[in-house]
Amino acid sequence: MKIDTTVHSGYTAISIAGEIDMYSSPALRDTLLTMAKKKEAIVIINLKDVKYIDSSGIATFVEALKKMLSYGGKLKMAQVPDRVMEIFNFSKLDKVFDIYGSIEDAANS
Amino acid sequence: MSNPIVVTIPSHPRFLSVVRAAALLAAEISGMSCSEAEDIKHAVDEACSNVIKYAYQCDCTRKITVKFDDNQEGFQVIIEDSGNKSRLEDIKIRELDEVRPGGLGIHFIKKAFNTVAFDKKKKNGNRLLLTRHKNTDKTA
Known part of the structure; x- marks a missing residue:
């Protein structure tokens, strides 16, 4: 899994590529919890190149979302691949996360 | 599938990708659709993750053996470890509606899988039996 973080005017984008599983999710957790610790106002996760996500990856996103909501921050998802979306739907996380078709849509919402 | 496929990995999370690849291919060879095979891959990955977390308490130096078999009962996966005894009721589970x-x-x-059960006859370690029956639509 690769994580690229880029800071933009008004938001921080995190692009993830590869597989999010029990092995890789601790690195993702570190990245997201660091954002939450810095009280980043808007973080947009670009999932376009994610090939797989397991329950540890979902748990990581849920934990980060809860931390960010606690100080009024926003965690948004963009470009969610179909298979990842299926997993979000099954887990009922589609009702919890703000999901957008593109980074631009997420940034402008 | 005429013969079972057996994969043994060290109990380190970095090797879960090997089991996922094997699970996907075994499911596809047995005739499942892409979506069904992805579900099988995901389920086997989660089950092996549970072995590392619960049976081995994150000890990465042990072994996990996964056997895939397509027989009269259906598509069967058997996951064996030599760790602490596990019970399904001891594994952390939450309601889908409860977001945490x-x-x-x-x-x-x-x-x-249609059936998920530990083999109670196994004395040391665990043997998890997962069976997906033939002609089962579990996509609903």
Whole structure:
């Protein structure tokens, strides 16, 4: 899994590529919890190149979302691949996360 | 599939990708659709993650053996370890409506397989038996 973080005017984008599983999710957790610790106002996760996500990856996103909501921050998802979306739907996380078709849509919402 | 496929990995999370690849191919060879095979892959991954977390308490130096077999009963996966005795009721689980970290793994396993049970005859370690019956639509 690769994580690229880029800071933009008004938001921080995190692009993830590869597989999010029990092995890789601790690195993702570190990245997201660091954002939450810095009280980043808007973080947009670009999932376009994610090939797989397991329950540890979902748990990581849920934990980060809860931390960010606690100080009024926003965690948004963009470009969610179909298979990842299926997993979000099954887990009922589609009702919890703000999901957008593109980074631009997420940034402008 | 005329013969079972057996994969043994060290109990380190970095090797879960090997089991996922094997699970996907075994499911595809047995004739499942892409979506069904992805569900199988996900379920086997979650089950092996549970072995590392619960049976081995994150000891990465042990072994996990996964056997895939397509027989009269259906598509069967047997996951064996030599760790602490596990019971399904001891594995963390949450309601799908309850949004909090953790507890989803079992839901993904039950999504892919009709029966999920530990073999009570195994004396040391665990043998998890997962069976997806033939002609079962578990996509609903």
